[in-house]
Amino acid sequence: MSQDKAEKNPEIIGFACSYCTFKASEMAGSLRLKYPDGVKLVQVPCSSRVDPAFVIKAIFEGADGVFVAGCHPGDCHFIKGNYFTRRKIAALKEMFDAFSMNDKLRLFWVSAAEARRFVEKVTGMYNEIKERKNVRKEN
Amino acid sequence: MKTGIFICHCGHNIKHTVDVKKLSAYFRKISGVTVSEDYAFVCSEPGQDLIKESIEKHDLNRVVVASCTPGLHGELFKDVLRKSNLNPFLLRRVSIREHCSWVGDDIEENTEKARRLILSALYGASHYVPLEEKVVDVTKSALIIGGGVSGLSAATFLSRMGMHVYLVEKEAELGGHVRSLKNVWPIGQDGSTIVANMVKDLESSENVEIFTSATIESFVGFFGNYEAMLKTPAGETKIIVGGVVAAIGFSPFDPRLKPELNYGKDERIVTTLEFEQSKDILVLPEKPRIAILHCVGSRDEQIGKAYCSRVCCINALRVGDAIKDKYKDSYVESFYMDVRAHPKGGEEFYEDTQEKGVLFTRSNIAEIIPTPKGLIIRGEDTLFGETFEREFDLAVLSIGMSSPEDSKLIASLLKITLDKDKFFLEAHIKLRPFDTAVKGILIAGSCSGPKDVEESINHGRASALKLYAFLNLGYAIVDPFVSSVDPKRCSGCRMCETACVANAIKFNEEKRVVHVEEAACMGCGLCNATCPSSAISLRGYVDAIIDDEIGALLEAI
Ligand SMILES: Cc1cc2nc3c(=O)[nH]c(=O)nc-3n(C[C@H](O)[C@H](O)[C@H](O)COP(=O)(O)OP(=O)(O)OC[C@H]3O[C@@H](n4cnc5c(N)ncnc54)[C@H](O)[C@@H]3O)c2cc1C
């Protein structure tokens, strides 16, 4: 990919829970819903498997944005994994805030049935990051 | 590392929008990759043979299949590895169909994304280790939740196959909604007779235990060995079952959610269900004027119910039919959006009712206004584009089917998912309509969406058959993705123990370290993400795998 294109196309890494958000992404594909190719997923058994270190690693290695996505609160296949995720990500966000990077991290709840919501969430995040990137470049 | 990469064309599905030739050529040059092929249909027999032969010929120790999503052909490719004497957990699937070719239009971008996904799989899989497939015994018994027609048919089937069945019904009587229908379409039989026959069948079986006025208090365990606590009038009972059929039915739509219809405020406004139960005692004038409203609580975005309830058109037709039979000189007008006379014989029945003199007006109804003389119905005729007001003696609301009252409760107990309308979500609406995402938990009848009696019975029987096939093996292979502790690294802080919901982590007072009880571990990996000493890791998802997948996705390694 050329340098210019890479700059215009933000890289977004998403950690997606096997039981819900990853399923929603599979369904989005089957339904031929379109979303930017800059969004790439890492499949995890539960959103609670996501160690904050993974998020930091992804940012250090060049991701423009990272999201963690799991089942809606109360629906976790592992009973309450996503409550732990919520706490962990909230703490991490505060840290990101201190470095003015809070726009780089998101937490979404997307159930297995919500293919459209998945596409809306990732596209929304992608577009916001892309816009900000281009503004920064102009300044 | 000797990796074989197999990139699927899926006919045109992938090949059209991903340059598979370029990819296979690219990966041939990557170190650690021994074989890199692209093939028309990797899941076909020759496709499987290609993998098998490559494994044997090149002594491969990793296999990456880049094709459809891992959820499809779950066991198929694992079997190919087993047959080639390679541990099935050395396989990595990459979804380049659902994640690349079907979500982007630009072949260059899709190919680049596919390249990165395959690269990340390659790096991740390099940390895979052979895992042992554990075999566990399975209890040959089933729990059926809900005693409507779907639950009854599932229970009957399973008990006839010789399986022990526990049937739990929260009401005092079995039969669900069908019990209160007076004239089940299209057979014209009393619903209570249909149900009584089904119950008689079931009660004559020896291996069935029926609990009425009973509910489920708790539910734990895993496929083959679930433990449920039932609350029954006689007290609490613990049962052990191999699997579950959830058949908790539906809730009739409550027309109070549409206040403009004034339901509940005037006795002359009734639902189809109430009409059914009381039509013989309804006091109507000699030449009654009756309005029938279709789609009350269905196909209505404003109240968040966009789906069609399937049975309400027929119910509306039945009301018209019954009134015309009883009162030759009645004026019956049906207000509809379009008539969906779903099952077999429905269209003919629609014509019959038209011939009997029921009038059909395509319309949007704005409101029902009760007055001392009658009910005024105000609406818009959508064929003529005119508004109208007409007076009636009775309005019958053909109500739809809403998700069951307990859907959230049962879903959270069983750890299954609801769809956007709060019905149970099937694992795949076309390919796996009886399963949920949880193995051994099946769904039956209208709890997964509106169905008529025949469909509910079919669904119940099919789910029962599927559960039977699962349980009758007597054993199950469980995923070996459980956590384990490296005692040398463990500092004994016990943070993992606090985090683990499954109580799978035990502390050894003497050695001051923890260990994981594998049978109890659910495989979530929360402990792995919690441990400050990196002492505990989830097999199949260890840190190195995920770290390298991230690195490869971002081209940082
Ligand atoms: C007005 C109306 C008329 C209809 N007329 C016809 C017709 O003429 N012909 C036709 O083919 N179909 C008709 N239907 C559809 C028919 O009612 C359904 O197809 C059928 O009832 C579905 O059966 P089921 O077993 O899925 O659910 P249900 O009949 O709803 O049974 C579910 C059972 O589960 C129990 N339950 C719920 N929650 C729990 C819990 N937490 N624990 C334990 N038990 C629980 C309930 O008490 C109930 O007994 C009609 C529907 C309506 C609304």
Ligand code: SF4
């Ligand atoms: S393996 Fe999957 S992608 Fe390939 S042909 Fe079969 S269904 Fe299509």
Ligand code: SF4
């Ligand atoms: S969190 Fe880690 S270090 Fe602490 S007890 Fe558990 S395994 Fe040992």
Ligand code: SF4
């Ligand atoms: S993976 Fe989950 S269930 Fe297993 S020990 Fe760790 S926290 Fe407990």
